[in-house]
Amino acid sequence: MTTPESMPISAPTAVLVIDTRGDVIGWTPGAEELLGYSAAEVLNRSGALLIMPERAAAWDAGYGGQETWSGFAEFRHRDGTRILGHVEGTRLVTPGEEPAWLVAVTPATAGASGRACSWVEPLIRRTPVAMAIWDHDLRCVWLNTAAERLRTVFPWYRLGRSLAEPLPGTHTEAMQETARQVLASGVPHLDRETRWTSPDRREDRTLSTSLFRLEGVDGRSLGVCTLTMDISHSRSRDRLALLRDASVRIGSTLDVRKTAQELADLAVPVLADYVTVDLAESVFPHAEPLQRLAATEMSIPVFRRAGVASIHDGSPESLWPLGQAVFVPPSSPFTEVLSSGRAHFEPVLNTSSGTWLDQDPDRAAVIHDTGMHTLIIVPLQARGDILGVAVFVRTDNPEPFTRDDLILAEELGVRAALSLDNARQYTRERTATLALQRNLLPSNLTGGDAVDLVSHYLPSDAHDGVGGDWFDAIPLRDGRVALVVGDVTGHGINAAATMGRLRTAVRTLAYLGLPPDELLVHLDDLVVRLAEEDAGPDGFPDAAGATCLYAVYDPATRCCTMAAAGHPPPATVTPSGAVTFHRPPSGTPIGLGLGSYRSLDLELAEGSLIALYTDGLIETREADIEAGIDRLGGVLARAAALPLDKICRTVIRGMVGDTGAEDDVALLVARTR
Known part of the structure; x- marks a missing residue:
């Protein structure tokens, strides 16, 4: 907004009269001098001619029930320029006994004396x-x-x-x-x-x-x-803010790739224009060993690219996509950082002949094409191991890196390395636990001539590791079959190992032909004895609790007998699609030494479904188990008509979705013959 050239240095208050329809019915010389319109041009015309459209709401607000009102508004001068004015309105009655408003407009740039300071506003605007x-x-x-x-x-x-x-x-x-x-x-x-x-x-x-x-x-x-x-x-402010953000944004998950990408994203563009995070093969447990890749005297595979960020779309500076092996010359700053464990600091990147870049023409070409001119390479070191390097580069930013930038990059590297090491340790333990658990779970379930079976195990995405969920089907004498599902308290290798012991114990007790309620009593007593034998140095047994549901189906009588130890109720689906959750008298969880269980007998029609599951399928942070049971009933009703081999995946997808389970899920579905 500018002061119109036609406005005189002495800009008096403009006084006009507006009727209730918003038309101008009174106009003074002061109004003509301030706004440039003659009386003939505005009288009996809408006041909207004078006010900027975006301020019409404020103008209309004046026509309320008050006797007086005031505020700011922008007016349109006759030459098209804008004038900011302070508006005061007073209700009056015209000689014709019609209500109206007496409106006084004073330029906002006018001083106390009423003179418009035409030289002030340009200075304020600049x-x-x-x-x-x-x-x-x-x-x-x-x-x-x-x-x-x-x-x-x-x-x-x-x-x-x-x-x-x-x-x-x-x-x-x-x-x-x-x-x-x-x-x-x-x-x-x-x-x-x-x-x-x-x-x-x-x-x-x-x-x-x-x-x-x-x-x-x-x-x-x-x-x-x-x-x-x-x-x-403010450099100091930006650095503090960056370190504060690093403590929140780096290491938000226990995934090495996500952690590496978080470091790259955080540093661009606050610290660098282009950042890569390259990790050693030891950090990627399932990747192809780098030693198997072809190497030459000029180029060797040392890292895998785990994170990249750039101020330019598509990261044109990067020679390797995410997940690919990164090759470097044997004598380069990258290998120097690996061997020394110290950062490489090059405020002015030396691209002249006779440097290590002579051995790396592809990287030299990218440096030339993108204008890289300053470089920092920081080792990502934790617990004595160098996990990789983070590379910081500037292209569009003409300022070279300073020692303060180096200190900041090293601090970011330290924080990222600790998060990467935690993620690496977690990944190793999770991989080992999953392998142990998969080996302990049955690989070939059979329901004999009694039932057809399908099962599914889904490990959680939670940070506390794989749990001790298990399922089993045990053929018994006389054509019967035992179906069991359980959930060991806790997560990790210990929970998986305890699960294996319990599964073996259940099989042993099942072969004795014990009914479900008696089997759970013996299992509870056995777990207590095992805990006492494995007591720690203080003499107190380690807690090894579990929930369990044990059911025996006899195809000759179509009778299913089941007992539960603190476990969610099983579901049955009739051939017509009716879903029922059966709640046998639930005793205490296994391992408390208080075992007192009772069985429930059901008669099932031929072709019925029996669904046994662990609480990870129905329980979430947002909803309790009962709400999950209601959801499961609806999902089972829709999936029951599918072929048996598709039911488990359909149910788990319907309950868990694509976000991943919060806890391990074990699901065992049987269809009676």
């Missing part, structure tokens, strides 16, 4: 401090050029836009509250520091804002003025 004026509705009524430049991260810097207007991904509730406090109390609020991100997430700014109340000569509140400084480029 100041590097972002200035804006907001009315009582927190709607922007004026702003300078510096505020317009911040619109990419603070889109409310737009005439007519209210702070209360919701915009996707942004929140101004705190700023609204502060502005209303300033309006109410008149006490300024200084140096309110906030961080804003552009909607496309490409730009971050840290702004320091001070708020002041604007008052008229009579002391009435007119609005709020904000003065904002962009303090985003």
Whole structure:
């Protein structure tokens, strides 16, 4: 907004009269002098001719039930330029006994004497401090050029836009509250520091804002003025913010690839324009050994690319995609960092002939094409092992790396290395536990002539490792079959090992022909004895609890007898599709030494389904077990008509979805013959 050239240095107050229809019915010489319209051009025409469209709401707000009102508005001068004015309205009655408004408009740039300071506003608009004026509705009524430049991260810097207007991904509730406090109390609020991100997430700014109340000569509140400084480029502030973010964003999962990518994403563009994270093969337990890849005297495979980030779309600086082997010359900064364990710092990247780049023409070409000019390579070291390297490069940013940048990169490397090592240890233990558990679970289930069987085991994605869920089917004498599912307390290798012992014990007791309730009593007693034998140094037995459901189906009588030890109820589905959850008198979990169990007898029609499962299928953080049981009933009803080999996967997909299970899931489904 600029002051119109036609506005005289002495700009008097413009006085006009508006009727209830919004038409101008009174016009003074002062109004003509301020706005440039003659009386013949505006009388009996709508006042909308004079006010900018984006401020029409504020103009209309004046026609309320008050006797007086005031505020800011932007007017349109006859030559098309804008004028910010302070508006005061007073209700009056015309000679024709018709109600109307007497409106006085004073230019916002006018001083106390009423003279318009035409030289002041251009200076205000050119100041590097972002200035804006907001009315009582927190709607922007004026702003300078510096505020317009911040619109990419603070889109409310737009005439007519209210702070209360919701915009996707942004929140101004705190700023609204502060502005209303300033309006109410008149006490300024200084140096309110906030961080804003552009909607496309490409730009971050840290702004320091001070708020002041604007008052008229009579002391009435007119609005709020904000003065904002962009303090985003404070180096110390950025470094502290980056380290603070690193503690939250790096290592959010126990996945080495995600952790490496989090480091790369965090450092771009705050520290570097291009970052790669390359890890040694020991960090990837299932990857092809690098030693098997072809090597030459000029190039050897040393790493695998685990993370890459760039300010340029598609990362054109990267010669290798994620997951691929990274080749380096034997005598290069990369191998030097590996052997020494110390960072490589090259403020001005030496690309002249006679350097290691002579042995790496592909990398030299990329450096030349993308303008790489400064380099840091940091070892990712934890517990004495070098897990890989992080490479930091600048291309578009002309500033070379400094020693402070090196210290920051090393600190990021230390934090990332600890997270990577935790992820590596977890991955190793999880892999070993999964292998143990898969070996302990039955590989070929058979229901004999009694039932057809299908099963599925789904390990959880939780951080605490694989659990001790198991299932089994045990053919018995006289054509009967025993179906069992259980869940050992805890996670990890110990839980998997305990699961194996319990599965063996159940099979042994089942071969004795014990009914379900007696079998659980003996199993409870056995687990207590094993815990006592494995007591720790303090003499107290280690807790080794488990839940279990044991059922025996006899095809001759179509009778199914079952007993439960603290386990979720099994489900049956009739050939017509009716789902029932049977709740045998549930005793205490196995291993407490309080075993007292009772059996439940069911008669099942030929072709019925029996579904046994662990609580990971039905229990989530958001819903309790009963809600999960209701959901499972609906999923089973829809899946029952499918071929048996598709039922398990359909049920698990319907219950868990694509997000992964919060706990291990074991599901055993039998169809009676």
